[in-house]
Amino acid sequence: MKPESVSTKQERIARLARENPAMAFTSLNHYLDAEWMEYAYACTRKDGAVGVDGQTAEEYAVNLRSNLAELIDRLKSGCYRAPPLRRQYIDKAGGGKRGLGIPSFEDKLAQRSIVMLLEPIFGAPGSLALPAGGNPAPARDEAILPGIEPWACGGNDMS
Numbered sequence: 381m382k383p384e385s386v387s388t389k390q391e392r393i394a395r396l397a398r399e400n401p402a403m404a405f406t407s408l409n410h411y412l413d414a415e416w417m418e419y420a421y422a423c424t425r426k427d428g429a430v431g432v433d434g435q436t437a438e439e440y441a442v443n444l445r446s447n448l449a450e451l452i453d454r455l456k457s458g459c460y461r462a463p464p465l466r467r468q469y470i471d472k473a474g475g476g477k478r479g480l481g482i483p484s485f486e487d488k489l490a491q492r493s494i495v496m497l498l499e500p501i502f503g504a505p506g507s508l509a510l511p512a513g514g515n516p517a518p519a520r521d522e523a524i525l526p527g528i529e530p531w532a533c534g535g536n537d538m539s
Contacts, residue, residue: 386419386496394500408497409456417448420493424485431484432466440485451486455493462487 389411396403421444426437440447454460465481472478483491 385415390500397501412452424489424492429482432464433484437485
């Protein structure tokens with residue numbers, strides 16, 4: 381069951397989006413807290429394939445509170461960088477192979493927490509209008525995050 385504080389925060393985000401459709405949400409990271417991340421953890425599939433780091437959900441849970449606290453800090457500071465995907469190939473019905481990119485468990489958790497922030501804005505009926513076709517995800521070329529500076533966390537290039 382979704383914690384009341386998470387529901388309340390999502391309702392507030394949705395209300396702001398509905399009441400101020402022209403408003404730009406410049407920061408939502410203040411909503412990320414221990415309870416938010418614990419719920420994101422509860423919603424994240426635990427039996428999926430492991431990523432490039434080989435860490436399972438069970439291993440992540442051994443130090444869950446400290447792992448979540450560190451993840452919150454990296455997400456809020458802008459220092460979080462998704463690790464590389466593990467490449468796995470599966471057979472296609474008509475022959476050939478199709479490549480899959482499998483994220484690490486922590487990256488799945490980070491993605492879930494961000495989805496929980498964005499769903500009230502883009503995914504709910506009555507929220508902001510969706511792009512053509514009803515797809516809430518922008519095209520790859522349109523998915524720009526202004527203000528993200530890779531060098532702020534020790535990086536030295538724009539890759």
